[in-house]
Amino acid sequence: MIADVRITDKSFGPTVLMTGVKFSVDDGEKVGLIGRNGAGKTTLFGILTGADKDFTGSVIFRRGSVVVVTAQEHHDVGDITVLEYILSGLPEYARLRHILHTYPETMGNDMAKIEEYTQALDRFGQKGFYQIEELVTEELRNFQMDGMAERPLASLSGGQKRLVEVVKIMHAQADLALIDEPTNHMDYVAKKQFIDWMKASKQAMLVITHDRDVLKEVDRIVELKDGVTVNYEGNYDAYLKHNAFATSNAMNEYETVARRIANLKDKVLQFRRMKERTRDPDTIKQFKRRENQAAIELAELEKIEKPTFWIDREHVAQLDYKVADRYQKFKARNIHLRMKDGAMRSRRKLVEARDVALGYGDVLLFEGVNIDLREGEAVELRGRNGAGKTTLIRALLAGSTQDSKAAPVLYGGTLTLDPHVRVGVYEQEIAPTYLNMPLHDAIEQMYIDRKLAIGETKIRQLMGDYLFTDTDGMTPLVRLSGGQKARFQIISMLANDPQLLILDEPTNHLDLPSIEELETALERYAGAILYVSHDDYFRRKIGGVVVQIGAV
Known part of the structure; x- marks a missing residue:
């Protein structure tokens, strides 16, 4: 050791x-x-x-x-x-x-x-x-x-x-x-x-x-x-299996405790009523003793906090119906993404690239890139760091062809984004504008900056959906954990009910249940997804056409 x-x-x-x-x-x-x-x-x-x-x-x-x-x-x-x-x-x-x-x-x-x-x-x-x-x-x-x-x-x-x-x-x-x-x-x-x-x-x-x-x-x-x-x-694979078994047992134990608590509460009331009805001093003492014994045991059991129950989706599907029902009753709260499902798909083309060559100044980063992305489809941009994945995303969002240090230069081909599409972008870094704001104010200001309706009820709903407490709401973003910042970025990404999601390493900083919830929501998502991820589990879940940027 x-x-x-x-x-x-x-x-x-x-x-x-x-x-x-x-x-x-x-x-x-x-x-x-x-x-x-x-x-x-x-x-x-x-x-x-x-x-x-x-x-x-x-x-x-x-x-x-x-x-x-x-x-x-x-x-x-x-x-x-x-x-x-x-x-x-x-x-x-x-x-x-x-x-x-x-x-x-x-x-x-x-x-x-x-x-x-x-x-x-x-x-x-x-x-x-x-x-x-x-x-x-x-x-x-x-x-x-x-x-x-x-x-x-x-x-x-x-x-x-x-x-x-x-x-x-x-x-x-x-x-x-x-x-x-x-x-x-x-x-x-x-x-x-x-x-x-x-x-x-x-x-x-x-x-x-x-x-x-x-x-x-x-x-x-x-x-x-x-x-x-x-x-x-x-x-990890062994963990998922053992966790499902251990969590099933823990739920059973917790349910047993919950039933015992309910039973003891009934007994305390029962002994109290019987004590009040009787006139015999010895019987009163007997019921008082039993009431105290039940109350002491009840107080000890009520100190037991509800454990955190989480089982991955694959193993939940393998549970028998009784255990599955128990899990739905007791499972830990997770982030809740409000996204439209696949029934809304129109299949219109949102992103098109034809023989695109991009770079900065006189530096060509890549060439010969082709993309055809429609609603309900996914495209993965795959390439090494620095190959130009972020440059392509930036050019797509900015539509810039000007030769400047800040903007990507389109050396050849065509790159078009449907001008009417609503885009949600998940980025690694939070905009400096919001970093020193308390979370509550940052959510409000982010909506205002995008000219989206926002009020106190909506802010509280969002904070609840993404597991933020009132204390978190008063905490500046810069002081939140990496996982909490990632959840703010998801709120920002989904604020305008987007038809196209652009994801840059979305699983970084998220915990395992939150990653699974994100994957589940994206599998149901009605719009198009353009993403960058080096998480092989995530890539297998989302799938889509792989577009290589730069050398393999």
Whole structure:
């Protein structure tokens, strides 16, 4: 065992977030950590990394083990380059390099320093640090960050910084890696490289992720829900099966408790009435005792909160009708997408591209792209990061053919969008206009900016549909979690009842039940879908024609 985690209490003021977190990680084991948005995964990650010490319990790493962590923030990094940042995060590298660079000038005949220098030389070679700069530079190239090794880290985008963190972890040669959402912003080639490395690596890993392609390759899944952790042996497919069985049993137990609570309430009233009717002192005492016993048991049972029940759609279909009915009664609330179903399809053409060639300035990104997208159909734009997928979407929405740095340049072909179609766009980044607004005000302003009707009742309905609380409504968007921001983006996308959806990696940040709800809604959707996704599960669900952008 390389890590042992026991957390008996983690609270924020009066709100208790964790009460029974208990799991371990063994040598070389790949563990996926999952949980609903808001369950506390980010908080738990902060505890594991040592950033959060305000909890009751223990986090114990085996003595002498090397633990590396993906950083969440990159404040105050100054002018440090990408290569310097990665190397500084490698265990032992900075210390050994310092010895090798400074001792020759200062050690003289000091035998202790000479011995330390000799050991450092051997260790530097054993760790492969003589070639590390070339290896890191090559890895950056594999992740489409060629030429960025010498760029200041601060100049990179959020997605590029996340990739830098992954490269740092891949070359750390640690005993345990704590990794948070590693594949967000990766294209399909980069993600495959990461997964292949994860499978081949001998180091243990605890990966916070809802990427089902990653979860498919782990050895065990730990789910954080209702303040406790539940362990599931096996990968994602095994988790779905075991979760369905465990949830069915938990529902049965909860229903038994619910029936007992109802029975005890009746007994308390019954004993109370019988006590009031009798005149015999001994009988009064007897009924009083029974009433107290029932009331005490009732009070204990009423402390039991309703667990979170979720079973994936495939396994729900396999339940017998009694269990299925129970699940519909007890299942956890999920986001609710209000979208028109397939009965409304007209099959008119919404997007057409003929031999399109696009780029910026004098740089041609791609050519020869053809699209024919009608209502009720789906088209996937597939290509590596930087190939031009976003450029094509931008050109489609802007209709720009002007030669400028900001607008895509149409070098050849035709690209048309039905001028009467209502378009909903899911984007990775929230518009800066709304970031510092409280969620409630941001929803209102977003509707006003689009000249759409909005009122207090509608805002509250939307917040309820997407699992936001009144407290969330008063919280600035910038302070919401990644999953909460993603839900705001879905509200924004669907605001104008669109006939065409343009989706850019919509599953990033969403938890598993929300991803399934999105997939289910999109399968019923009446309009057309143009999407970019490197989630193979999502791609299989939505399907459609694949249009390759750039080289394969």
